[in-house]
Amino acid sequence: MRVTxxxxxxxxxxxxxAQAVETLPDGSTLDVLFHQLMLRxxxxxxxxxxxxxxxxxxxxxxxxxxxxxxxxxxFPPVQGG
Amino acid sequence: xxxxxxLTTEPIDEPALLAQRSLSDGMGAVxxxxxxxxxxxxxxxxxxxxxxxxxxxAEHQVNxxxxxxxQRWPVESVRLVHRLGLVKVNAPxxxxxxxxxxxGEAFAACQWLIDEMKQVVPIWKKPVPGDR
Numbered sequence: 001m002r003v004t005x006x007x008x009x010x011x012x013x014x015x016x017x018a019q020a021v022e023t024l025p026d027g028s029t030l031d032v033l034f035h036q037l038m039l040r041x042x043x044x045x046x047x048x049x050x051x052x053x054x055x056x057x058x059x060x061x062x063x064x065x066x067x068x069x070x071x072x073x074x075f076p077p078v079q080g081g
Numbered sequence: 082x083x084x085x086x087x088l089t090t091e092p093i094d095e096p097a098l099l100a101q102r103s104l105s106d107g108m109g110a111v112x113x114x115x116x117x118x119x120x121x122x123x124x125x126x127x128x129x130x131x132x133x134x135x136x137x138x139a140e141h142q143v144n145x146x147x148x149x150x151x152q153r154w155p156v157e158s159v160r161l162v163h164r165l166g167l168v169k170v171n172a173p174x175x176x177x178x179x180x181x182x183x184x185g186e187a188f189a190a191c192q193w194l195i196d197e198m199k200q201v202v203p204i205w206k207k208p209v210p211g212d213r
Contacts, residue, residue, distance in 0.1 A: 008135055009205035052203075057141040059201070073135060073203075080132075080163060080204035081116050081175050081195060 001026055001068040005037065008075035011051075014043040024066065030055070031062035033072060050077055082151040083158035086143045088134055090166040093173040098162065104180050108157050110187035114195060116175035118168050122208040129169045135203040139163075142202045146194060154190040156181045161194070163204060174206075 005020045012018050015037075022036060030053050038045045053060055054073040066072070095115070104111065118130050147159060162176040177195060181187035 006135075008203065009133060009207075054135075054138055054203075057138040073138065075135070075203060076205070078199065078201065078203050079206045080202050081199050 001028070001066070003033065003066055003068075003070045003072050005033070006071065006073045008073065009079075011044070011047070011075055014047065015041040028066055029062060030060060030064045030066065030072070033066065034062065034074075037074070044074075047076065051075070052077065082147070082156050084144070084147045084151075085158075085160040086140060086147075087160075087162040088136060088139060088165055089162065090164070093162050093164060093176045095173070095176065098160070098176060098178070102178070102180075103158070105157060107182055108180050110181050110184040112179045112181075112184070112187040112191045114175070114177040114191055115173050116195075117173050118170050120170040125208070125210060126212050127170065127208040128211040129167050129209040130174065130206040131167050131209055132163070132165045132174065133205045133207070134163075134165050138203045143198065146197050146201070149197075150190050150194055153193070154181060154186040156186065156190050159190070159194065161198070163202075165204075167209070 002021055002023050005022055007015050007018055024033060052075050055064060055070050150156060156179055158180045160178045164174045168174045177191055179187045179191040
């Protein structure tokens with residue numbers, strides 16, 4: 001399956017892009033996706049503990065099972081205000 | 082509960098926001114909070130902050146917070162305005178208004194909303210170095 005991944009804030013600098021498309025085995029979780037992304041974008045490895053993840057517009061933890069066409073977002077802790 | 086969220090690159094127009102206020106006869110408290118950009122970030126001088134948003138998610142998350150706020154306090158209305166893009170030092174970046182029957186719940190709801198917003202609403206700021 002294929003999922004779209006969007007990066008926000010300085011994650012765009014770490015990856016060098018705002019968006020990527022990843023192909024994953026069916027039934028993959030966000031954790032599997034993140035490990036695959038670390039291979040492609042090694043600078044993400046330093047952000048493992050602080051990365052927030054969303055599918056669509058809702059936060060999800062790393063056990064979340066993805067499905068074809070999901071829009072995943074990865075970003076650092078938020079800083080509004 | 083009436084609710085209004087504005088995410089905008091335009092300056093926050095306080096007089097216009099105050100002119101748009103409406104409250105019923107049972108309301109006894111209006112709490113307004115204005116957040117402004119500080120001239121330092123850590124120990125470094127900055128001239129502005131650049132705000133970035135994940136708009137659809139931010140709108141969704143703020144509405145979830147509004148839902149929770151309505152369940153916890155008897156708030157009649159809440160309005161939240163957040164600046165995006167470049168905001169210079171001393172300029173407002175955040176304006177929040179809570180209208181409630183009494184000051185205790187108005188203060189508590191306003192404080193809670195801002196604290197929660199800073200935890201879950203996907204907005205980020207990047208310091209722009211330099212003196213004003």
